[in-house]
Amino acid sequence: xxxxxxxxxxxxxxxxxxxxxxxxxxxxxxxxxxxxxxxxxxxxxxxxxxxxxxxxxxxxxxxxxxxxxxxxxxxxxxxxxxxxxxxxxxxxxxxxxxxxxxxxxxxxxxxxxxxxxxxxxxxxxxxxxxxxxxxxxxxxxxxxxxxxxxxxxxxxxxxxxxxxxxxxxxxxxxxxxx
Numbered sequence: 503x504x505x506x507x508x509x510x511x512x513x514x515x516x517x518x519x520x521x522x523x524x525x526x527x528x529x530x531x532x533x534x535x536x537x538x539x540x541x542x543x544x545x546x547x548x549x550x551x552x553x554x555x556x557x558x559x560x561x562x563x564x565x566x567x568x569x570x571x572x573x574x575x576x577x578x579x580x581x582x583x584x585x586x587x588x589x590x591x592x593x594x595x596x597x598x599x600x601x602x603x604x605x606x607x608x609x610x611x612x613x614x615x616x617x618x619x620x621x622x623x624x625x626x627x628x629x630x631x632x633x634x635x636x637x638x639x640x641x642x643x644x645x646x647x648x649x650x651x652x653x654x655x656x657x658x659x660x661x662x663x664x665x666x667x668x669x670x671x672x673x674x675x676x677x678x679x680x
Contacts, residue, residue: 538674542607543667546621551575555596558661561624568625574598574663578613578670582640586611590641591618591663598624599637600663613670620665627662634658 552560554576561569576591576598586608589600600620602608609618629637 538672540610540613540670540673541668542609543602543665544621546573546619546667546669548573548575548619548669551619553593554591554598554663555593557624558596558598561626561661568623570623571621572624573619573621574624575617575619578616578618580641580643581609581611581613582637583611583642584640588637588640589613589618591620598661598663600665600668602668603664603666606666607668609668609670610673613673616673617671619669619671620663621667622663622665624661624663626659628657628659630657 551573552575554574557569557572557574561567574591576593578589579592579597580590582588587602587605589609591598591600600618603622
């Protein structure tokens with residue numbers, strides 16, 4: 503009986519240690535001193551990025567209306583102000599809404615104006631008028647049912663990027679010292 507109790511105690515201890523280690527290895531690591539980039543999701547080589555404008559231009563000619571496993575770069579012009587569950591990247595007046603695959607991660611809500619890189623899939627997606635209104639509200643904008651690109655109040659087909667990983671350049675999680 504004593505052997506069984508010792509074995510059971512060791513088994514529980516081993517299980518707790520294994521679970522604790524697995525949770526730690528999957529957690530996001532904080533920025534190291536001197537590092538000012540925010541990273542989430544899968545890692546990727548930033549130097550392989552194409553501009554978001556070039557990617558959308560190529561998407562127009564893609565045979566299946568999608569480009570997978572690509573890396574893009576643009577300036578963040580808007581972010582979901584509720585959770586950070588999407589951002590808009592822009593380059594040369596071309597905008598793409600970036601969502602995060604399976605909601606696996608979010609981005610900070612104060613990254614507008616920063617340069618961002620993302621790896622994932624670029625595709626066309628149709629949004630209903632109510633979806634567009636909802637996203638405008640999340641961005642803290644006054645809802646409108648029309649845009650200069652597509653005046654239809656019913657729906658809009660826009661390029662979207664589903665990111666598996668992102669890098670926000672020159673972002674520090676340290677509070678500003680005043």
